[in-house]
Amino acid sequence: MKVKIHTLFQYLLETTEADPEAIVGFSLSQSPKLGEFLEALDxxxxxxxxxxxxxxxxxxxxxxxxxxxxxxxxxxxxxxxxxxxxxxxxxxxxxxxxxxxxxxxxxxxxxxxxxxxxxxxxxxxxxxxxxxxxxxxxxxxxxxxxxxxxxxxxxxxxxxxxxxxxxxxxxxxxxxxxxxxxxxxxxxxxxxxxxxxxxxxxxxxxxxxxxxxxxxxxxxxxxxxxxxxxxxxxxxxxxxxxxxxxxxxxxxxxxxxxxxxxxxxxPERYRAAINKARSDGLANLAQLDAFVGEEPRLSWVRPSAGLIGLARIEARIDGDAFAKRLLADPYRTFLLPGSAYGQPQHIRIGVGGGAEVNLELGLSRVSDLLTRVE
Structure with missing residues (x-):
């Protein structure tokens, strides 16, 4: 039995050292720091x-x-x-x-x-x-x-x-x-x-x-x-x-x-963490939904749960090429191409990660590149 690499993991391996300044489509909530747990640890x-x-x-x-x-x-x-x-x-x-x-x-x-x-x-x-x-x-x-x-x-x-x-x-x-x-x-x-x-x-x-x-x-x-x-x-x-x-x-x-x-x-910690994740996610989702609605070259089905979704990109644009160009200078913004999920005409966008992912900056760079690609 040989486990072959999947396109999603291949892309992540290839882009691990890119050091992006912004991420559009972070797939988890903002991570807490170890110090938040120290008092509870023996x-x-x-x-x-x-x-x-x-x-x-x-x-x-x-x-x-x-x-x-x-x-x-x-x-x-x-x-x-x-x-x-x-x-x-x-x-x-x-x-x-x-x-x-x-x-x-x-x-x-x-x-x-x-x-x-x-x-x-x-x-x-x-x-x-x-x-x-x-x-x-x-x-x-x-x-x-x-x-x-x-x-x-x-x-x-x-x-x-x-x-x-x-x-x-x-x-x-x-x-x-x-x-x-x-x-x-x-x-x-x-x-x-x-x-x-x-x-x-x-x-x-x-x-x-x-x-x-x-x-x-x-x-x-x-x-x-x-x-x-x-x-x-x-x-x-x-x-x-x-x-x-x-x-x-x-x-x-x-x-x-x-x-x-x-x-x-x-219970008390879990409920507080979930409430914060939901509040942050809903705020970012509203921003992302408005962004897609204003971009003529993008469309999507708004997620009803979770932190990520797939946006359809205009047919003339290659999703893989778009993601790689976005990750390079001067944009330095990470998103996953939809080909990672067998959807080459899509890109993965999302609402996770909190303030650290610089979502607003990332979206502005996505918008700028969308105006430039043929």
């Missing part, structure tokens, strides 16, 4: 594993169940703390998927599942969201794709990268299609908690015995560097299989990630 904390459970700190797992709305539905032992949602997705997909299986993946969507499925050699069936249809998930198409060979249905909610959401009826329809053939249903919820319209969606682990919820503190709380996430599933055999697979990769969770994440997810 200087005598042993820098070994947590010493309590291979599933992660019990209090942290309790916090996860509370914030995902699964307290009282799922048990703490249904939760496995992982090295971010990326490891949670990895453990689920690599433990479940075999070469003779099929996996249904939305596009555009988070590319990890497709990278892993290709490495396994499984058949991939795409369900396509289109911007001229509001990036809607075509549920009617799902019934045509799912069959007795379907092992996994993998989606994101809110959708990464379009910011669109599943309704409760949509989630029930996903469950019905998965149940029909006995497939596993993985829903990556890394942007949950940042809904601009309505309340947080139900987590799939509480709706279906073979439903797997994955998430992390990376996006909404801006704690990407902790590498702390989770998977939740009521199938105990699956969770133990994931623990065994993790034993042969990251082995056990990093204690600093667990401890700081537990502090960050304490």
């Amino acid at each position: 200087p005598e904390l042993p820098l070994d594993w947590n010493g309590k459970s291979f599933r992660g700190l019990p209090r942290l797992r309790d916090h996860v169940l509370r914030e995902t709305g699964l307290a009282g539905i799922c048990d703490p032992d249904d939760v496995l703390i992982t090295a971010g949602a990326a490891e949670a997705n990895y453990l689920a997909i690599m433990q479940l998927l075999a070469p003779d299986d099929e996996i249904v993946i939305e596009t555009p969507g988070w590319p990890q599942a497709e990278v892993l499925a290709k490495a396994v050699g499984s058949k991939i069936r795409h369900i396509v969201r289109r911007d001229d249809d509001g990036w809607r998930f075509p549920m009617e198409r799902l019934a045509e794709l799912v069959n007795e060979r379907t092992k996994i249905i993998f989606v994101t909610n809110p959708n990464n990268p379009t910011g669109q959401r599943f309704s409760e009826d949509d989630l029930m329809a996903l469950v019905e299609q998965a149940k029909r053939v006995g497939a596993w249903l993985i829903v990556d919820e890394v942007y949950a908690g940042l809904e601009w319209e309505g309340s947080r969606s139900s987590s799939i682990a509480g709706m279906y015995e073979k439903g797997i919820t994955t998430g992390s503190v990376s996006k909404a709380l801006g704690l990407q560097g902790l590498r702390t996430g989770w998977l939740i599933c009521r199938n105990r055999e699956f969770v133990m299989d994931a623990i065994i697979l993790r034993e042969n990769s990251s082995e056990i969770m990093n204690i600093m990630g667990e401890v700081i994440a537990e502090v960050a997810m304490r």
Whole structure:
């Protein structure tokens, strides 16, 4: 099995040392500083594993169940703390998927599942969201794709990268299609908690015995560097299989990630952090929405959740070339081309990062370059 690099990661590798002055489309909330947690940390904390459970700190797992709305539905032992949602997705997909299986993946969507499925050699069936249809998930198409060979249905909610959401009826329809053939249903919820319209969606682990919820503190709380996430599933055999697979990769969770994440997810701190992230995001979203509305060479479907969205760029403009020219002097502004998500006629823009990303400066430079490209 060889894991091949994805276009998104390739672009990030190529541009790591660019040192941009502004970022348009930062994908996580403004990150807090370590000093904000020092008073809550024990200087005598042993820098070994947590010493309590291979599933992660019990209090942290309790916090996860509370914030995902699964307290009282799922048990703490249904939760496995992982090295971010990326490891949670990895453990689920690599433990479940075999070469003779099929996996249904939305596009555009988070590319990890497709990278892993290709490495396994499984058949991939795409369900396509289109911007001229509001990036809607075509549920009617799902019934045509799912069959007795379907092992996994993998989606994101809110959708990464379009910011669109599943309704409760949509989630029930996903469950019905998965149940029909006995497939596993993985829903990556890394942007949950940042809904601009309505309340947080139900987590799939509480709706279906073979439903797997994955998430992390990376996006909404801006704690990407902790590498702390989770998977939740009521199938105990699956969770133990994931623990065994993790034993042969990251082995056990990093204690600093667990401890700081537990502090960050304490009810009073979590609520304050989410409220700030939502307030900052909504302000930036209003600015971004107005910007797109005034740019004749851009259009988009406004995200209903999350920190990023895809904007369509005028057909004559090459999205990749535009992003690379924008990153170079004199603009020095970073954004991801839509080709990272299989959408070459789009660019990724967004509202994360707080004041440090210099969004207003970045938008002015995007506007200037749009007037100059042919």
